[in-house]
Amino acid sequence: MRDKAAAERVFEQVQAAARALGVSEVEAMMASGNQALTRFAGNAISQNVAEQSTLLSVRPAIDGRTARASTNRLDADSIRDVVEQAVALTRLSEPDPELLPLASPAEYAAVRRHFEATARTTPEERALAVSEAIRVVEDAGQTAAGIYSTGDSTFALLNSRGVRAWYEESLARFSITAMAGDSSGWAKASACYHGDLDPPSLAHSAARKATQSTAPRELPAGRYTVILEPAAVLDLVGQMFGDFSATAIRDGRSFLNDRTGRKIFGDNITIWDDAVHPLQAGAPFDGEGVPRQGLTLVEKGVVRDIAYCRQAAAQAGAAATGHGFPLPNEYGEAPANIVIAGGDVPVAKMIAGTERGILVTRLWYIREVDPYEKIFTGMTRDGTFLVEGGRVIAGVRNFRFNQSLIEMLSSVEALSPPERASGEESFDMVAPAMKVSNFNFTEVTRF
Amino acid sequence: MKELALRALDLVARRGVTYADVRVIETRERDVSTKNGKAGHVSSSESMGLGIRVLAHGCWGFAATDDLTGAGVEAAAALALEIARSGTAAKKRDIELAPEERYEATWVSPIRIDPFSIPVDRNLAVLLAVDAELRRNPRINMAEASMHFERKRQLFASTPGSVIDQTRYLSGAGFSALCYQGDEIQKRSYPNSFGGQYQLKGYELVEELDLPAHAPRIAEETVALHSADQCPEGRFDLILDSSQLGLQIHESIGHPIELDRVLGSEANYAGMSFLTLDQLHHLRYGSEIVNVVCDARPEHGPGLGTFAFDDEGVPAQRNDIIRAGQFVGYMTSRETAPAVGAARSNGCMRADGWSRLPLIRMTNVSLLPGRQTLDEVFDVEHGIYMETNKSWSIDDKRYNFQFGCEIAWEIRRGKRVRMLKNPSYSGISTEFWNSCAAISGPEHWTLWGVPNCGKGQPEQVMGTGHGASPSRFRDIRVGTAYAG
Numbered sequence: 001m002r003d004k005a006a007a008e009r010v011f012e013q014v015q016a017a018a019r020a021l022g023v024s025e026v027e028a029m030m031a032s033g034n035q036a037l038t039r040f041a042g043n044a045i046s047q048n049v050a051e052q053s054t055l056l057s058v059r060p061a062i063d064g065r066t067a068r069a070s071t072n073r074l075d076a077d078s079i080r081d082v083v084e085q086a087v088a089l090t091r092l093s094e095p096d097p098e099l100l101p102l103a104s105p106a107e108y109a110a111v112r113r114h115f116e117a118t119a120r121t122t123p124e125e126r127a128l129a130v131s132e133a134i135r136v137v138e139d140a141g142q143t144a145a146g147i148y149s150t151g152d153s154t155f156a157l158l159n160s161r162g163v164r165a166w167y168e169e170s171l172a173r174f175s176i177t178a179m180a181g182d183s184s185g186w187a188k189a190s191a192c193y194h195g196d197l198d199p200p201s202l203a204h205s206a207a208r209k210a211t212q213s214t215a216p217r218e219l220p221a222g223r224y225t226v227i228l229e230p231a232a233v234l235d236l237v238g239q240m241f242g243d244f245s246a247t248a249i250r251d252g253r254s255f256l257n258d259r260t261g262r263k264i265f266g267d268n269i270t271i272w273d274d275a276v277h278p279l280q281a282g283a284p285f286d287g288e289g290v291p292r293q294g295l296t297l298v299e300k301g302v303v304r305d306i307a308y309c310r311q312a313a314a315q316a317g318a319a320a321t322g323h324g325f326p327l328p329n330e331y332g333e334a335p336a337n338i339v340i341a342g343g344d345v346p347v348a349k350m351i352a353g354t355e356r357g358i359l360v361t362r363l364w365y366i367r368e369v370d371p372y373e374k375i376f377t378g379m380t381r382d383g384t385f386l387v388e389g390g391r392v393i394a395g396v397r398n399f400r401f402n403q404s405l406i407e408m409l410s411s412v413e414a415l416s417p418p419e420r421a422s423g424e425e426s427f428d429m430v431a432p433a434m435k436v437s438n439f440n441f442t443e444v445t446r447f
Numbered sequence: 448m449k450e451l452a453l454r455a456l457d458l459v460a461r462r463g464v465t466y467a468d469v470r471v472i473e474t475r476e477r478d479v480s481t482k483n484g485k486a487g488h489v490s491s492s493e494s495m496g497l498g499i500r501v502l503a504h505g506c507w508g509f510a511a512t513d514d515l516t517g518a519g520v521e522a523a524a525a526l527a528l529e530i531a532r533s534g535t536a537a538k539k540r541d542i543e544l545a546p547e548e549r550y551e552a553t554w555v556s557p558i559r560i561d562p563f564s565i566p567v568d569r570n571l572a573v574l575l576a577v578d579a580e581l582r583r584n585p586r587i588n589m590a591e592a593s594m595h596f597e598r599k600r601q602l603f604a605s606t607p608g609s610v611i612d613q614t615r616y617l618s619g620a621g622f623s624a625l626c627y628q629g630d631e632i633q634k635r636s637y638p639n640s641f642g643g644q645y646q647l648k649g650y651e652l653v654e655e656l657d658l659p660a661h662a663p664r665i666a667e668e669t670v671a672l673h674s675a676d677q678c679p680e681g682r683f684d685l686i687l688d689s690s691q692l693g694l695q696i697h698e699s700i701g702h703p704i705e706l707d708r709v710l711g712s713e714a715n716y717a718g719m720s721f722l723t724l725d726q727l728h729h730l731r732y733g734s735e736i737v738n739v740v741c742d743a744r745p746e747h748g749p750g751l752g753t754f755a756f757d758d759e760g761v762p763a764q765r766n767d768i769i770r771a772g773q774f775v776g777y778m779t780s781r782e783t784a785p786a787v788g789a790a791r792s793n794g795c796m797r798a799d800g801w802s803r804l805p806l807i808r809m810t811n812v813s814l815l816p817g818r819q820t821l822d823e824v825f826d827v828e829h830g831i832y833m834e835t836n837k838s839w840s841i842d843d844k845r846y847n848f849q850f851g852c853e854i855a856w857e858i859r860r861g862k863r864v865r866m867l868k869n870p871s872y873s874g875i876s877t878e879f880w881n882s883c884a885a886i887s888g889p890e891h892w893t894l895w896g897v898p899n900c901g902k903g904q905p906e907q908v909m910g911t912g913h914g915a916s917p918s919r920f921r922d923i924r925v926g927t928a929y930a931g
Binding site: 036037043047049052053057066067068070071073089092094124127130131143146149175176177179184223251257330365366368369370373378379382400424442443445446 | 838
């Protein structure tokens with residue numbers, strides 16, 4: 001599905017097959033992608049892969065019923081087969097009195113997130129960038145591991161009511177871990193244009209952290225002031241956005257069950273969902289083809305907007321916000337383009353203003369402990385430091401935390417300017433670093 | 448499929464590779480779920496594609512495609528070779544593989560009832576019956592139930608001449624109930640959390656689980672948790688049910704014994720391992736009653752890690768990992784086996800589909816049953832029994848872990864005396880396994896499926912198997928998650 005015309009041709013076949021079965025209401029999602037990833041470890045390229053993939057997914061709506069069938073084959077027989085599968089599943093499914101007719105056509109915000117040069121990056125180009133980054137870490141007497149990925153994807157959503165949503169995106173990611181004898185450092189970045197990434201600079205940053213954290217001290221568990229770099233902020237704070245969902249609240253599974261409109265975070269916490277933010281990526285429409293609206297999720301600590309898919313909006317008498325997942329699903333909707341307002345205190349200044357605290361590069365294996373108090377556990381990783389007297393003075397052994405997000409976002413003392421940040425536990429977002437008081441470290445590990 | 452695989456193999460074999468293999472995979476899946484009296488997710492999917500892995504210029508190259516035309520396969524073959532050549536820009540040594548025999552084989556995982564022969568409306572009827580039972584309790588806010596079925600046929604062909612045709616059927620089913628009340632959300636699941644039980648079986652798994660029969664108890668426990676006491680903080684003798692123990696094995700034994708992690712391949716993402724090479728045959732991993740195997744053979748049971756051959760054509764094997772408490776083995780591949788002086792891979796390379804490269808993955812990593820009766824396992828003066836996982840986290844070298852469970856009971860003199868909510872426990876992997884004091888016998892042993900194990904970049908999601916029976920551990924730190 002390299003272009004809109006090809007998607008339209010496939011959809012004509014989908015509609016024809018559906019009509020032959022007496023079905024007029026039908027939606028199709030089509031996706032294609034070329035992704036490549038060069039992985040390195042032990043200062044050498046270790047795994048080096050590329051994949052090309054296709055998806056056609058068909059959803060009819062018949063007498064209040066709906067179901068989905070998908071294939072990765074686009075020959076005429078396969079298209080007819082997948083439509084027959086979808087129709088058969090739908091007819092055997094249970095009717096849903098709240099199922100709405102398919103979405104109507106809409107205008108979508110124009111975003112430019114596809115760069116041909118990024119899509120066409122060659123294995124050699126990735127290998128050269130990787131070898132340069134490895135050299136930086138090797139020169140520091142350390143061992144490097146990481147990835148450099150590039151690729152592009154297209155996504156089309158069409159339906160028999162005239163929705164014609166099309167999105168294309170390229171994406172590059174570079175991440176690197178530098179390992180010294182008893183310490184490590186990490187850095188990562190992602191961008192729609194690979195030229196916005198700076199692998200040598202990321203390698204220097206990771207190597208510097210590994211050097212600074214050698215011979216880590218063991219500190220006791222307890223409450224500490226922490227400075228969370230943006231990747232640590234997004235990986236932890238990112239765990240709560242699935243709850244900003246009308247369906248989650250209706251189900252009783254959201255921590256916002258009785259908290260919308262209430263001030264639950266500090267005055268300095270404001271969070272938006274903004275699909276067209278220049279540092280964001282992703283389609284400007286949702287899984288039914290509804291345009292994504294901007295949301296003010298949190299304003300000066302007060303929970304304001306929540307996301308509504310079409311069905312949740314109809315139940316609540318509200319407008320759909322364009323955050324619905326493809327139907328049928330159990331989870332409704334969630335914001336996906338998070339922008340956390342920042343402040344004017346860069347990390348260096350946070351450190352300079354800290355008498356005693358812990359600087360955290362990255363968090364790992366974050367899992368929910370308590371769904372209502374929004375307590376999460378996880379570990380620090382790859383660059384955890386003791387700050388004393390306004391300076392980073394040593395690396396420390398990694399901590400386990402058990403921390404309520406409500407408490408944490410009520411205890412933010414300073415924020416840095418926000419940036420596009422990338423972690424491993426949540427999706428990329430625009431986030432600042434945060435200085436947080438009384439962060440709850442409950443255990444210390446062996447390294 | 449065989450013709451396609453051999454054609455793809457021929458395209459790279461003629462261009463000077465040291466080694467190559469091709470996997471052509473055809474997958475069919477069905478997902479059915481319900482929520483609060485309505486159909487939730489009803490879907491099916493089919494996928495077919497191939498992955499070509501080449502070893503050339505001393506480097507690996509891999510390319511995958513679902514364009515199975517002649518031109519599409521040729522492009523993938525050329526790309527795999529180009530990628531391998533690019534690896535020479537950052538190469539330390541030529542990749543070498545441990546030797547392996549050539550095999551021609553066909554294997555289909557045994558099932559009694561083809562899950563795809565059961566119509567979707569019958570799936571929904573079972574799930575809606577469970578849903579109705581759960582919501583018969585008016586304090587249940589959300590009832591969810593689901594089934595998942597999968598059939599994956601893989602044709603593996605390699606340049607040494609192996610041609611292996613394997614078909615694996617997988618089924619999964621389970622349900623959960625949620626109650627929101629006051630300032631608390633509580634949840635219970637059956638037979639396990641996060642989707643239930645998964646095995647290499649047909650629809651007979653759903654029948655064996657008898658989902659509706661367990662719904663009233665689960666609903667009742669969900670509601671009762673709201674009035675239960677908070678699990679205390681302190682050190683206790685801890686008894687774990689077999690499903691939670693299965694996940695404990697997965698995180699604190701299964702991942703640390705992956706030799707690629709030990710050697711640093713996963714350092715940037717999944718992490719490394721405390722089981723450095725010097726620990727092999729020297730580390731006391733557990734108490735003397737702890738025996739753990741990694742066993743992919745069908746004889747071990749219908750686990751998610753059961754197969755006839757791994758994804759680089761090595762036959763399924765059983766290997767001791769912990770023997771009478773002593774650490775004696777890693778999971779290896781053809782590339783890594785020589786690092787531990789092994790003459791041959793022990794067959795743990797698995798990929799999650801045609802588009803991904805095989806990695807060292809758990810097969811069935813199981814704690815062998817012990818000799819105690821269930822009464823003997825529970826025979827403590829004062830302890831805590833925990834059931835069904837709720838949260839799980841472990842550091843990137845697999846030392847420090849913390850698990851939360853859905854429900855617990857205080858045990859006094861071998862008897863349950865009160866229900867406890869929000870239980871959790873934590874510790875250091877080797878200290879935990881060395882504290883193992885009792886393991887119940889084979890009649891209580893269950894082979895659990897973990898369907899969602901993530902590893903690799905790009906990430907792959909793999910199903911793994913873990914056999915365990917309820918067991919007791921001495922002096923474990925409890926209640927950490929709510930401490931402070």
